[in-house]
Amino acid sequence: QSVLTQPPSVSGAPRQRVTISCSGSSSNIGNNAAIWYQHLPGEPPKLLIHYDELRPSGVSDRFSGSKSGTSASLAISGLQSEDEADYYCAAWDDSLNGWVFGGGTKLTVL
Amino acid sequence: QVQLVQSGNEVKKPGASVKVSCKTSGYTFTYYDINWVRQAPGQGLEWMGWMNPNTGNTGCAQKFQQGRLIMTRDTSINTAYMELSSLRSEDTAVYYCVRGRDYYNGMDVWGQGTTVTV
Numbered sequence: 001q002s003v004l005t006q007p008p009s010v011s012g013a014p015r016q017r018v019t020i021s022c023s024g025s026s027s028n029i030g031n032n033a034a035i036w037y038q039h040l041p042g043e044p045p046k047l048l049i050h051y052d053e054l055r056p057s058g059v060s061d062r063f064s065g066s067k068s069g070t071s072a073s074l075a076i077s078g079l080q081s082e083d084e085a086d087y088y089c090a091a092w093d094d095s096l097n098g099w100v101f102g103g104g105t106k107l108t109v110l
Numbered sequence: 111q112v113q114l115v116q117s118g119n120e121v122k123k124p125g126a127s128v129k130v131s132c133k134t135s136g137y138t139f140t141y142y143d144i145n146w147v148r149q150a151p152g153q154g155l156e157w158m159g160w161m162n163p164n165t166g167n168t169g170c171a172q173k174f175q176q177g178r179l180i181m182t183r184d185t186s187i188n189t190a191y192m193e194l195s196s197l198r199s200e201d202t203a204v205y206y207c208v209r210g211r212d213y214y215n216g217m218d219v220w221g222q223g224t225t226v227t228v
Binding site: 002032033035037039044045046047050051056086088090092096097098099100101102103104 | 155206218222
């Protein structure tokens with residue numbers, strides 16, 4: 001049972017937009033930044049979004065993050081087949097004194 | 111560029127220990143924490159612990175607080191180490207070292223991963 005809650009899977013057709021939710025609490029997302037990672041098979045995870053909504057250099061602007069209260073969301077627009085991956089949210093948890101992850105969401109591009 | 115290069119895959123018997131190295135380059139080793147994250151087969155990412163390479167201070171997830179996880183470093187060669195003892199089958203996973211920034215910028219650069227099979 002993960003501290004952060006994500007849907008196990010989402011899907012969308014090419015060029016569509018999908019969102020992935022991440023629900024936490026006041027000790028993690030509610031008080032610290034939401035972070036998002038993309039994990040392609042056979043590769044290490046890649047930082048996609050930090051500080052709730054900021055994209056590191058080199059990350060496509062098709063990826064966007066937002067946060068409201070104790071929940072965060074990742075939106076992917078203009079879906080492409082290369083976006084098929086597992087997506088994880090993460091945040092520092094003040095009560096656990098450590099990083100916590102969501103269970104991961106598998107994105108399928110139909 | 112910033113790189114974290116981990117040691118090779120390992121196969122261990124139950125009860126043994128494993129030590130994974132993480133050699134860093136492209137930045138000042140002592141300026142950023144090193145975290146360890148693992149992923150068991152078919153499971154999600156699990157944060158294990160962090161180490162401050164400057165001070166050697168560490169912190170870990172509750173399940174590792176019995177002393178099974180030891181994180182160390184050698185600043186002369188910009189390398190961090192993770193040792194996990196009393197291995198059991200549930201420890202079979204890919205282990206990653208990850209450079210940590212702060213609570214807002216998260217863990218940004220990942221090693222390539224080391225598969226440990228128990």
